[in-house]
Amino acid sequence: MTMKLIVKSIFAHRAQSAALFVEIMIVTVIGWIVLEPVAIETSIALIPSNYDYDRLVSIKINTLGKSSEKYDPEACSDKDAFYRLLDMIRSHPEVERATLSAYQSFESGSRAMSGFLTDSAYNLDADNNGIGTNMIQYVPSTDYFATYGIKTPDGKPFKEPVATENSFIVSETLAKARYAKENPIGRNLYSYDPTADDEHPTPIVGIIADTPYRKGEGRIPVAFRIITEEMLGWYVEGLTVRLKEGVNPRVFVDNLLNDIDHYRAGNKYLTHPILLSDKRKEVSADTDRQLTQKWIILAFFLVNVVLGVAGTFYIQCRTRTADSGVMRAFGATGSDIRRSIIGEACSIVTTAWLAGSLLYIAYLHIASVEFEYDTMRIVEILNPMWYDAEWSRLSIIGGLVLILLIIATLLGVWLPARKISSVNPVDALRDE
Amino acid sequence: MKTPGFTLLYIGGVAFTIAFTIIYGIILYGQLGPVYPEYDRNSTYYINQLVFKTDNMTMTTNLGQPFIDEFLRDSLKSVEKVTAIVTYYSDYPMVQTEGRGPEFHIEMRATEPSYFDFYKFDFLAGKPFSQEEFEAKDLVVAISDKVASKLFATVEEAVGQHISIDHVKYRITGVFREGSALCPDSYGEAFSPYYDRIINRGEWTDRYKGGLRAILKVKPGQEELLKKELREICQRINAVDTTISRFYIPKTVSHMEHVLGNGEYRAGDDEMEYLVTKSPNIFQLGRPFIIALLVILIIPALNISGLIGARMDRIRADLGIRRCFGATKANLLRMVMTENLILTLAGGILGLVAAWLIAAFAGSLLLQITPLDYSFNGSFSKSASFLTGEMAFAPVLFLTVLVLCLALNLLSAWIPAMSAMRRQITDSLNSKK
Numbered sequence: 001m002t003m004k005l006i007v008k009s010i011f012a013h014r015a016q017s018a019a020l021f022v023e024i025m026i027v028t029v030i031g032w033i034v035l036e037p038v039a040i041e042t043s044i045a046l047i048p049s050n051y052d053y054d055r056l057v058s059i060k061i062n063t064l065g066k067s068s069e070k071y072d073p074e075a076c077s078d079k080d081a082f083y084r085l086l087d088m089i090r091s092h093p094e095v096e097r098a099t100l101s102a103y104q105s106f107e108s109g110s111r112a113m114s115g116f117l118t119d120s121a122y123n124l125d126a127d128n129n130g131i132g133t134n135m136i137q138y139v140p141s142t143d144y145f146a147t148y149g150i151k152t153p154d155g156k157p158f159k160e161p162v163a164t165e166n167s168f169i170v171s172e173t174l175a176k177a178r179y180a181k182e183n184p185i186g187r188n189l190y191s192y193d194p195t196a197d198d199e200h201p202t203p204i205v206g207i208i209a210d211t212p213y214r215k216g217e218g219r220i221p222v223a224f225r226i227i228t229e230e231m232l233g234w235y236v237e238g239l240t241v242r243l244k245e246g247v248n249p250r251v252f253v254d255n256l257l258n259d260i261d262h263y264r265a266g267n268k269y270l271t272h273p274i275l276l277s278d279k280r281k282e283v284s285a286d287t288d289r290q291l292t293q294k295w296i297i298l299a300f301f302l303v304n305v306v307l308g309v310a311g312t313f314y315i316q317c318r319t320r321t322a323d324s325g326v327m328r329a330f331g332a333t334g335s336d337i338r339r340s341i342i343g344e345a346c347s348i349v350t351t352a353w354l355a356g357s358l359l360y361i362a363y364l365h366i367a368s369v370e371f372e373y374d375t376m377r378i379v380e381i382l383n384p385m386w387y388d389a390e391w392s393r394l395s396i397i398g399g400l401v402l403i404l405l406i407i408a409t410l411l412g413v414w415l416p417a418r419k420i421s422s423v424n425p426v427d428a429l430r431d432e
Numbered sequence: 433m434k435t436p437g438f439t440l441l442y443i444g445g446v447a448f449t450i451a452f453t454i455i456y457g458i459i460l461y462g463q464l465g466p467v468y469p470e471y472d473r474n475s476t477y478y479i480n481q482l483v484f485k486t487d488n489m490t491m492t493t494n495l496g497q498p499f500i501d502e503f504l505r506d507s508l509k510s511v512e513k514v515t516a517i518v519t520y521y522s523d524y525p526m527v528q529t530e531g532r533g534p535e536f537h538i539e540m541r542a543t544e545p546s547y548f549d550f551y552k553f554d555f556l557a558g559k560p561f562s563q564e565e566f567e568a569k570d571l572v573v574a575i576s577d578k579v580a581s582k583l584f585a586t587v588e589e590a591v592g593q594h595i596s597i598d599h600v601k602y603r604i605t606g607v608f609r610e611g612s613a614l615c616p617d618s619y620g621e622a623f624s625p626y627y628d629r630i631i632n633r634g635e636w637t638d639r640y641k642g643g644l645r646a647i648l649k650v651k652p653g654q655e656e657l658l659k660k661e662l663r664e665i666c667q668r669i670n671a672v673d674t675t676i677s678r679f680y681i682p683k684t685v686s687h688m689e690h691v692l693g694n695g696e697y698r699a700g701d702d703e704m705e706y707l708v709t710k711s712p713n714i715f716q717l718g719r720p721f722i723i724a725l726l727v728i729l730i731i732p733a734l735n736i737s738g739l740i741g742a743r744m745d746r747i748r749a750d751l752g753i754r755r756c757f758g759a760t761k762a763n764l765l766r767m768v769m770t771e772n773l774i775l776t777l778a779g780g781i782l783g784l785v786a787a788w789l790i791a792a793f794a795g796s797l798l799l800q801i802t803p804l805d806y807s808f809n810g811s812f813s814k815s816a817s818f819l820t821g822e823m824a825f826a827p828v829l830f831l832t833v834l835v836l837c838l839a840l841n842l843l844s845a846w847i848p849a850m851s852a853m854r855r856q857i858t859d860s861l862n863s864k865k
Contacts, residue, residue, distance in 0.1 A: 019738035023731055030727070060524070067571060068599045257534035269599065271526050272537065300452055301731060307448070308735040311441045 007347075020312050021352045024405060027301045028356025031401035034298040039397060040373050040387050041291055044218040045284070050211030051106070051148040056276035057249060058101065059256075060238040061085060064267040075266035078233035084265035086142065089239055094247045099147040101240040102137035102227060106148065107214045107280045108237075111135075114223070115192030118378045121180040128377040130192030131177045133170075133223045134213035137235050140226045145208075147242050153209045161206045163226050169206035174221035177378045178204075189223075210383065215284040219379045240276070249275050302408045309345055309412030313420075320420045328425040337421040345413040346406060353402050361394065438743055439775065442736060446779025447786060449732040450836055453725065454787035457832050462614040462823040463691050469551040469611055470618050472649055473687040475512075477658065478617075479504070479646040480519065480685075485678040492682070494519045496642025497626075503665050504646055510654035510661055515550040516644040517617075518542040518626050528596040529583065538579055539619065540597060542626035548574075550647060551618045558591035558606030565605070566625045573602035573624040576610035597622065614818050617647065640669075640679075659684065729839060736844035740772065744852040751852060761853045768852075772845040773837070780837040784829075791819045 061082065064071045075081070082100055090098045104112050115130045122129070138144040140163060150158045153172045163169065168189055175184040188201030206224075213222050227235045243249055253273045263270035274282075281288070313320075324337050363369070373387060380388045387393040466473055482499070484491045497516065505514045518541065526535045548560035557580075561572040573595060580590040587607040594601045602624060613619045626644070650658050662681050669679045751764055 019734050019741060023734040023738075026727070026731060026734075062598060065598065065600050069601060070599050254534060257536075260535055261528060261530075271535070271598070272524050300728070303448060304445075304731045304735055307441065307445045307732075308738060311445070311735055311739040314437050314441060 017312070017348055020308055020348055021355075023308050024305060024349050024352035025356040025359070027305055028353045028401055028405065029360045030301050031298065031404065032357065032360045032397060034294045035400050035404075036393075036397050037372070038291055038294050038298070039400060040393075041216070041287065043385060043387065044373075045216050045287075047212055047218060049106075050209040051150050053107070053276040053280060055096075055243045055245075055247070055249060056148070057241045057243065057253060057256075058107075058238060058274050058276050058279050059089070059241060059270050060272040061236065061268050062271045064269065070264070072267060077266070078236075078268065079229055081266035081268035082232055082236055085263060085268060085270060086239060088263055088265070089241055089270070092241075094243055094252055095241050096244045097143050097147040097242040099142045099144040099240050100139040100232075100236050101144075101238055102139075102235045103237045104135055104137050104235075105237070105240070106136070106211075107276055107283055109283050111213060116174065116178060116223075117190045117192050118177045119180040122177075122378060122381060124377055131174060131221065131376055131378050133174055133221050134217065136213070136222055136224045137227045138224055139232065139236065147240055149242070150211070151209050153207060155209070158206065158208050163205050163224075165226060165228055167203050167205045167225075169208060169224040170204055171208055171210045171221040171223070173210050173219065173379060173382050174223060175204060175207045176382050177221070215280050216287050219375060219383045219385070221379075239270070298404075302404060305405060305408040306412040309349075309409050310416065311412075313341065313345065313413050313416035321423045324420050324423055325425045328423075334421040338417045341417040341420060342410065342413055345409050349405050349409045350402070353405055357398050357401070438739060442739055442772075442775050443779040443782060445732055445735050445739075446776050446837070446840060447782035449728065449840070450780045450783025450833060451786040451790065452783075453728060453836060454784055454829060454833065455790060457829055458787065458791055458819060458823050458826075459614065461826050461829065462612060462819060464688060465823070465826060465828065467612065467615065467820065467822050468609075469553045470615050470687075471552055475650045475652065476687045477648045477650050477655075478685055478687075478690050479648065479662075479681060481645075481682055482640055483680050483682050484640070484676045486675075487677055491641075493641040495644045495646055496638050496640050497644060498638075499640045499642070500644060500646050502639075504648070508648070508658065508661050510650055510657035511648045512651050513546070513550050513649040515546040515647050516544055516626075517547060517647065518643050519645045525598045527579070527583075528599060530596065532583070536582070538597070538621040540573075540622040540624060541620035543623050544626065547623065550649065553611075553618075554609040555606045556609055557587045558604065560608075560623070561605045561625060566627065569625070569627045571600060571602045571624075572605050573597070573622050574606045574608055575604055576621045577607055578610050579621050580604075580607045595622075597624075610817065612817050612820050612823070614823070655686075729836070729843065733840055733843035736840065737848055740845050741848040741851075744768075744848050748852055765849055765853055768849040769841065769845055772849075773841045776837045776841045780833045784833050788824055791824050 076084070086098055086100060089095055103110055112135045113132050114135055115132050118124060118129045118131055120129075140160070145158045145160045152158050161169070170184075170189070174189075178184060178189055179187055184204045184207065186203055186205075188203050190201055208222075210219070211222065212218060213220065243252055253275060256273045260270055260273070320341070324332075327337060328334075371390075375388070386396060461467070464473065470476070479495065481492050482495060484493070495516070500514065500516050504511070508514070524537060525540045527538055528535055545561060545563045545566050553560070553574075555574075556577055558574075560574050561570070565572045575590065575595060577587055579595075580587045583595065584590040584593065590604050590607050593604050595604055596602075602622075610621065611619050648658070662684055666680050670676075673679065754764060755761075
């Protein structure tokens, strides 16, 4: 009976209902376009790091230019300067641990990737049997893993193994990708590219829990390789410091900035201390900004939906008030009337959402739009996410769009519905 | 005003749309319009890269100073001025305060004296570094008023003093009024000669390759001649230099292309041809913005159209009575459209004021919504200004508000008003129950 009333009412106000229908259909399509990247990128950004970056501070090591008065042509070697700076910062009373960090390290703006062959047990074709990996360099025996607080796959602190120049510590997904059944420790990784310089097999000496290289990097595995002493000057970017429990990292950075002139060794000096959590935000600033833009655009259209729904129903208050008076005179309660009005708004929104969604999905298929967030096949097998399969992605995004539209609709229709339903039937009938 | 609910929703809806659009407009104007110190954007062109191909390798580099001196400076007939600046933002230089407070980061750019002739900086004290200082490789710097006020009591006091940047002491030659970080080609908190930052480090002393980009001011109407001259340079180099199999200049872009192109169009195999024939025009580059603007306008227009449609139903009887007394359809249409235009203009003014307030109190946050991210190749210091008064109060913005209001009015009111006019007088009178 209520449904029949709703259909009759929509038909009676068909001009306004049609305008609202078209508007919501367009907003649905925009909702799909905006929400898909927002939902997927937010999921990727939420993949947890396997280290605690809250008490970590990154400090750059710079070199004095020859035009500086402080430049010393007879200064100690780069290697000695790095280790002296490391010792100086370790002796700071608020520092728990410190290590040297390379340009290719966690939360870095730059990165180096390598590809490795996967296990034939996965039966992947030639195009898909590789796994891209973010390479991280570290200086052995400098407390690197303990400073970052890196864990093993079963959650225990990772103990740095003895490693050589030609060995890898890898994250769990990479280890499993190469060795589906055997224990990977001591076994070799092979380059995916047979023409690559490093095609020779490289043994795995340690496995850590999966962790993104930096925010937004998703499920791409990581592999650690040591920096030899003679290459320190090329690869070391600065220091990473873990502060003691209870130390306020921002106060530590502010105090260090006041005192940083003292941290100099040879021609190297410390500069630009920054919380790793801030560096993380800096590195992902572009992606975050694009996400914010998308949210703002979506918010603009949702506010318009609220205004559109409110306008359509508010302006009909007077005519609907008379109808409502008649209904109430015949025994309908205020909540019956409110339900009928909200039902009417929701019916328009749901139908428009359905039409808009079908339009968008048809466009995706007709225009053969490629899915932007495709990842490596082996990663999808070992570490699946909700958006890998098309059916689950479409259902979840479509559902989210509908939920947002319904919320906007309820916000818009609530006041007019209350106004219409609270009228005194005698007053309404007298106006009639 | 008989229907305050309608008036409120109508004006509110229009204001919301106009505010949203104007904020984009302010940002766009800041990046494209003639604002301090980039007043000649209409005639500004950029050469960012050179490409060298050998049989087995393609190398893309920035420009070297010898290339700029030999081939661009004083030898292009189509060009009035040439300057050069280091392409990248420096590697996070810090200012040492020597006990006067914590170290702080500044955006330091490396350039040459002609830069200050190219961009019209206001020097509040002192002057830019001179050609003599540049050639003598002096350690000199021009700093912004904001940096000067952090370190010295007055801007006048700063001139002649020294500032320690990355432990190198520079003599301050002048203090300029800081521009907007929305203009990355001219934004900086300190400018020093590139001799120190690049040449002294032994980088890029090649005849062609280097770390610079050239900025050209083209004479009026000489854009085609510029392209012809650049092509001749490529042909000359290709004919003489046998060490490279092919040399070309892949991108020579106007300021508009530089901003709107957003790095999306790239040269393919026919870069030489691209230079001559395939430069995208403003409509191609601006298409995403035009589509975005239309979508942004269509949704509120639909909203307002729905509102007006509902209101037309209510005043249909009044319209019938007026028509009985001799009012023509044109009279009534004019009446309805004018009434809506007044409401739309009220919404427009409210939206403009709201946009100004947002720009004044959340200027840097606004950059979150700009789709133009060509400028963000550096991390700006926290004190950087983005939106300035000349951007927010540009006359073109007032015109835009007016055009948007007219467009909204036409888009939203025309159809419901025409539909109401088409009804028979008797039908209209009968609608009054």
